[in-house]
Amino acid sequence: MWPFEQRKKKSLEKLERPGLLSVPETTEEKEIEKIAKKLKVVLDNTKDEIIFLCIGTDRSTGDSFGPMVGTMLKVKGIHFPVYGTLEEPVHALNSKKILKEIKCLHKEPFIIAIDACLGEESQIGLIFLKKGAIFPGKALNKGLPSVGNYHLKAFVNYLDSFKPEESLNATRLNTVIKLADIVTKIISCAIEDYQITRN
Numbered sequence: 001m002w003p004f005e006q007r008k009k010k011s012l013e014k015l016e017r018p019g020l021l022s023v024p025e026t027t028e029e030k031e032i033e034k035i036a037k038k039l040k041v042v043l044d045n046t047k048d049e050i051i052f053l054c055i056g057t058d059r060s061t062g063d064s065f066g067p068m069v070g071t072m073l074k075v076k077g078i079h080f081p082v083y084g085t086l087e088e089p090v091h092a093l094n095s096k097k098i099l100k101e102i103k104c105l106h107k108e109p110f111i112i113a114i115d116a117c118l119g120e121e122s123q124i125g126l127i128f129l130k131k132g133a134i135f136p137g138k139a140l141n142k143g144l145p146s147v148g149n150y151h152l153k154a155f156v157n158y159l160d161s162f163k164p165e166e167s168l169n170a171t172r173l174n175t176v177i178k179l180a181d182i183v184t185k186i187i188s189c190a191i192e193d194y195q196i197t198r199n
Helices: 006-015 029-044 062-076 095-105 164-169 173-198
Strands: 050-054 110-119 127-131 150-158
Touching (some): 029 127, 029 173, 062 110, 062 164, 110 164, 127 173
Antiparallel strands (some): 127 150
8 A cells, every 4th residue: 555645644634524534545454443433333323224335337447446345245244235246236327226126125224335436636545434325426427316324435536527437437446446445344343343242
């Protein structure tokens, strides 16, 4: 994982505020544990069925972050429903159908949405956990329905406001894999602690 330049570190400090946790790609285990503990509190505070909805497509490097996390979670065999993998992605063309399916199969599910996002160059590598729904495809003006009770997002690249799709397609696969691995560790750690306290 590459180190941030000094100017980037200053930008990161400004991002820290209540309800928003950010992690640079130079993430240490203690930072993963910090967000995992926050996520565990979120899991503890709901009695509804917990679902992880990983949004994106394997046809775009930057947008493959969500499906990559979904695949990694499936490989780890977590005991919660996971929608959106590299094999069966949840994307702009099928998201409405998948959301209907989730509502039919799960009564009042508590959805944690996972998606990639674009921002400033200094934000690349940040991961944040935040309450509320996300708007998939917002950067590309796709107008998809909002989804999620909480969401985990990662900045995979900077946003070129004139060519947002190129920003996603030009994202380094190495960045996406590293961020997906970190988010998978965060979720796995949170679930492990959650299950221990439930037993």
